[in-house]
Amino acid sequence: MWEKLANIDRRWIYGLMIFVIALALIKPVGLAIVPSDATKAAYDAIAALPSGSIVWLGCEFSSGGITELMPALKSIIRQGFRKDLRFVAAGMWEMAGDMADQAFSLVPAEFPDKKYGVDYVNLGWRSGGDVLLQKYLTSVSDAAQGRDHYQASLDTLPLMSEFTSLKQAAMCVIFCTGTPGETAYIAHVTGPNNIPLVESCISVSVPGIMPYVQAGQVKALIPGMKGAAEYEVLVEMPGPAVAGMDAQSFSHALIILFMILGNIGYYATRGKKA
Amino acid sequence: MEATVGTWLQALFTILLISIVFKDNPAYRFAEHTYVGLYAGYTVALQYFNYIRPNVMDTVLAKKQYIFLIPIIIGLLMYTRYFKPIAWLARYTISFNLGIGTGYVLSKDMKPFFVDQIRATFLPLWGVADWWKLVSNWIFVIGVVTSLIYFLFTLQKKGVQGHVSMVGRIVMMVAFGAAFGNTVMARVALFLGRMQFLLIDWLKIVKA
Numbered sequence: 001m002w003e004k005l006a007n008i009d010r011r012w013i014y015g016l017m018i019f020v021i022a023l024a025l026i027k028p029v030g031l032a033i034v035p036s037d038a039t040k041a042a043y044d045a046i047a048a049l050p051s052g053s054i055v056w057l058g059c060e061f062s063s064g065g066i067t068e069l070m071p072a073l074k075s076i077i078r079q080g081f082r083k084d085l086r087f088v089a090a091g092m093w094e095m096a097g098d099m100a101d102q103a104f105s106l107v108p109a110e111f112p113d114k115k116y117g118v119d120y121v122n123l124g125w126r127s128g129g130d131v132l133l134q135k136y137l138t139s140v141s142d143a144a145q146g147r148d149h150y151q152a153s154l155d156t157l158p159l160m161s162e163f164t165s166l167k168q169a170a171m172c173v174i175f176c177t178g179t180p181g182e183t184a185y186i187a188h189v190t191g192p193n194n195i196p197l198v199e200s201c202i203s204v205s206v207p208g209i210m211p212y213v214q215a216g217q218v219k220a221l222i223p224g225m226k227g228a229a230e231y232e233v234l235v236e237m238p239g240p241a242v243a244g245m246d247a248q249s250f251s252h253a254l255i256i257l258f259m260i261l262g263n264i265g266y267y268a269t270r271g272k273k274a
Numbered sequence: 275m276e277a278t279v280g281t282w283l284q285a286l287f288t289i290l291l292i293s294i295v296f297k298d299n300p301a302y303r304f305a306e307h308t309y310v311g312l313y314a315g316y317t318v319a320l321q322y323f324n325y326i327r328p329n330v331m332d333t334v335l336a337k338k339q340y341i342f343l344i345p346i347i348i349g350l351l352m353y354t355r356y357f358k359p360i361a362w363l364a365r366y367t368i369s370f371n372l373g374i375g376t377g378y379v380l381s382k383d384m385k386p387f388f389v390d391q392i393r394a395t396f397l398p399l400w401g402v403a404d405w406w407k408l409v410s411n412w413i414f415v416i417g418v419v420t421s422l423i424y425f426l427f428t429l430q431k432k433g434v435q436g437h438v439s440m441v442g443r444i445v446m447m448v449a450f451g452a453a454f455g456n457t458v459m460a461r462v463a464l465f466l467g468r469m470q471f472l473l474i475d476w477l478k479i480v481k482a
Binding site: 010011014015017018021022025026064066067068094124125126127130145146147151183186187188191202203204205206207208211214215216217224225226240243244247248251252255 | 320453467
């Protein structure tokens, strides 16, 4: 019996995981989501910006990061538009434009008075990584090659006549799944130009980013799907992150259970194997 | 109709890709290869419309800014490695990139990722009114110092050095545990996203 416990077939684990997640999604129990200090700090930093400020949205992720980052991105857009902030979205990741497009898709239904080109612009992806960011600091138009994500000329977008350099951003809010990501912003944009940097990252990146938070290089961090769910609660618009937190919690409980069982099996059979 | 076909295709490929966790199978391979091919095609199209066309067609040819031909030529030299007699030319591109990269990193990264990070460890260890902050500062400083001492390989890990190294090792194990926990959370979130798609968008048995 102990041997079986120590060597549970991984397919059982996967099968149970699928079952638990599906069950939690179909029959949620509504576990409480209390915003953490980290997420509140991000919310407060954006709330403190004066109306009309231009916020840079760095969409440094691709489709793999949608589950964890898109809810936070949409929540920040909601928070920003409620207090008349303006957004310029761009990114060093190839899908940046598509991700921003998906996030801004909420605007027509929820904020019909907000107009593309006036209140928000999607510059999309351009090649260059770190060098691209430096180019955005000297001239947004040159860096974006005069066009937005939809290939429209930047001259036709009123917001872009005002926002000519990334230095004019009141804040950079970035959404990252890896490299290039926060290090490029810290080294070239937010650090040298004293622009506050707020980041939403996937859970796996949290330990690696904490030193930058500790050093004050990242003003506030929205950690993974948990942070995104907390942000949805803060903007009073529960969405997919909140809906997924029950499943997230129960799946973690299942993993912990299997770790305990596996360790019990291991210790019970250790002597026999020797 | 278009949306429905798209949703069904997404659902089908999601299931095919998840099937790998139970057993490797041809359906999974088909889905995997399709994704790789699609992403390659997507990237090529994106690179052309967002990078090659505006730079080469508009900037170099239309605006006649021929100075940009220099980096284009340097870049193209990389491909000479596929032609044995002139393969040595690729070394110029590699050397150029290495030189630029090294200089760039040294000039830009030293302050934010070395000096500022060290400075961030200079925390007050007494005279802090908030006791929890004070405890956190002590843990942080002890953690950093002991972890660094662990990597002093020129000293034998005996006596005081051994004990301090052991503390550093424990600190790092805690950090690795936290990293593992976060990794699990991220992977579960990835799967959760697909399950939400299957149950909400495809099967519609859960309300959004």
